[in-house]
Amino acid sequence: MTTVSAGTNWAGNYEYRAATVHSPRSVDELQEVVRRSPAIRALGSRHSFNDLADSPGDLVSLASMPAEVTVDEQLRTVRVNAGASYGAVAGELNEAGWALGNLASLPHISIAGAIATGTHGSGLRNGSLAEAVTAVELVDGTGELRRFARDADDDFPGTVVALGALGVLTAVELRVEPTYEVAQHVFDGLPLAAALESFPEVMGAAYSVSLFTSWREPLIDQVWVKRRTGEPEPGGDFFGATPAPVDRHPIASMPSLNATPQLGVPGPWLDRLPHFKLAFTPSAGEELQSEYLLPFEHGVEALQAVASIADRIAPLLQISEIRSVRGDDLWLSPAYGADAVALHFTWVQDQPAVTALLPELERALAPFSARPHWGKLFELGAGQISGLYPRIGDFTRIAGSLDPDLKFRNAYLDRVIFG
Numbered sequence: 245m246t247t248v249s250a251g252t253n254w255a256g257n258y259e260y261r262a263a264t265v266h267s268p269r270s271v272d273e274l275q276e277v278v279r280r281s282p283a284i285r286a287l288g289s290r291h292s293f294n295d296l297a298d299s300p301g302d303l304v305s306l307a308s309m310p311a312e313v314t315v316d317e318q319l320r321t322v323r324v325n326a327g328a329s330y331g332a333v334a335g336e337l338n339e340a341g342w343a344l345g346n347l348a349s350l351p352h353i354s355i356a357g358a359i360a361t362g363t364h365g366s367g368l369r370n371g372s373l374a375e376a377v378t379a380v381e382l383v384d385g386t387g388e389l390r391r392f393a394r395d396a397d398d399d400f401p402g403t404v405v406a407l408g409a410l411g412v413l414t415a416v417e418l419r420v421e422p423t424y425e426v427a428q429h430v431f432d433g434l435p436l437a438a439a440l441e442s443f444p445e446v447m448g449a450a451y452s453v454s455l456f457t458s459w460r461e462p463l464i465d466q467v468w469v470k471r472r473t474g475e476p477e478p479g480g481d482f483f484g485a486t487p488a489p490v491d492r493h494p495i496a497s498m499p500s501l502n503a504t505p506q507l508g509v510p511g512p513w514l515d516r517l518p519h520f521k522l523a524f525t526p527s528a529g530e531e532l533q534s535e536y537l538l539p540f541e542h543g544v545e546a547l548q549a550v551a552s553i554a555d556r557i558a559p560l561l562q563i564s565e566i567r568s569v570r571g572d573d574l575w576l577s578p579a580y581g582a583d584a585v586a587l588h589f590t591w592v593q594d595q596p597a598v599t600a601l602l603p604e605l606e607r608a609l610a611p612f613s614a615r616p617h618w619g620k621l622f623e624l625g626a627g628q629i630s631g632l633y634p635r636i637g638d639f640t641r642i643a644g645s646l647d648p649d650l651k652f653r654n655a656y657l658d659r660v661i662f663g
């Protein structure tokens with residue numbers, strides 16, 4: 245086992261306070277580390293923008309364990325090492341003729357880290373990445389290896405989007421389907437009024453649809469339409485937007501080199517569903533992110549509320565993305581209980597200014613019961629969060645039983661969940 249100091253998150257805006265990061269090579273070694281440590285948390289690929297992953301004691305990373313991709317063709321599930329990245333797993337799965345239903349905007353994130361925060365892609369029919377989980381295995385606070393499966397445990401819906409508060413996930417099982425192809429079409433210049441007038445039709449125009457706007461004018465700068473081959477091709481005029489003549493980066497002024505291929509050219513699911521190619525780092529990390537998910541039925545009103553403070557948002561914004569996520573039953577999922585629209589903001593890296601703006605944005609979205617993305621920047625505290633999650637009491641109950649010595653607690657969980 246190797247042990248190193250923790251360093252910073254991917255964006256460099258947070259320096260972990262944990263003294264060390266342990267890298268066990270087996271589940272036995274991991275159990276030993278958890279038993280010995282008075283305070284420990286799992287670290288994924290460090291893509292969260294806040295102090296969620298940090299620990300007042302130690303961190304543990306499973307990144308150096310092999311991905312171990314094992315497909316059960318009959319059950320249509322794949323079992324993988326929880327610390328593996330989606331990119332590593334997707335390649336092996338595809339070679340074996342299988343596919344995941346969806347991916348986030350980048351494939352570099354770890355599976356355990358992504359499902360812990362409810363990370364999602366887009367698509368009215370697509371649940372979050374956590375929604376595809378059928379079972380998890382974790383080392384709890386006593387060092388015991390536990391398994392929770394969707395078809396066997398009543399508490400399973402609390403164990404997937406779990407913020408690292410229940411233990412260290414060692415293995416995850418995910419639903420798979422036969423491999424498929426996706427073609428990506430990008431459209432320029434959708435008037436905001438047209439997007440709002442036909443919002444369900446725009447977001448439901450294909451398997452996965454993302455809208456990008458800089459909020460500098462009442463315009464959706466780009467619409468990314470990811471269609472499974474077999475679905476009808478979107479027409480030349482997309483609700484008033486026109487087909488992009490070349491591949492685009494979501495920020496039109498940036499080179500498209502690291503973006504996945506577009507112009508309607510079909511390709512394997514894993515090379516089209518993420519916006520960014522696996523082989524490239526999506527950006528230098530000079531950004532901050534926030535995101536809020538709210539019931540899809542309030543999407544238009546929520547976008548109007550954001551538009552009403554666009555003059556405050558635009559100066560701090562690199563780009564905003566609007567996506568949809570199918571509702572699920574996972575207790576701490578931001579898409580719990582209803583289909584959701586996700587309003588994402590990639591900010592410039594000016595944390596004091598972003599932190600000062602977030603309460604205003606949160607006030608604008610409060611009437612729609614907007615839930616913040618757990619892994620991004622937000623200012624809501626436990627008082628507000630508890631009212632947004634009807635099963636939060638059940639979650640704290642299982643946290644109490646799996647982590648009796650509070651080994652997996654940190655400042656974030658005290659502030660946002662247990663406070």
Ligand SMILES: Cc1cc2nc3c(=O)[nH]c(=O)nc-3n(C[C@H](O)[C@H](O)[C@H](O)COP(=O)(O)OP(=O)(O)OC[C@H]3O[C@@H](n4cnc5c(N)ncnc54)[C@H](O)[C@@H]3O)c2cc1C
Pocket residue numbers: 254255285286287288289290291292293296297306326327348349350353354355356357358359360361362363364365407408409411412413414526533617619620
């Ligand atoms: C460039 C960029 C693009 C992004 N795109 C998207 C997107 O398209 N959609 C979206 O929804 N989000 C997106 N995010 C947010 C990102 O997906 C989440 O922050 C996600 O949680 C990051 O996963 P990670 O592996 O880096 O986890 P970390 O940030 O390292 O950790 C997050 C949480 O997971 C827990 N965790 C990690 N490993 C384990 C384990 N083995 N067992 C138990 N708990 C564990 C940690 O304790 C922590 O609580 C993006 C972030 C970046 C930087």
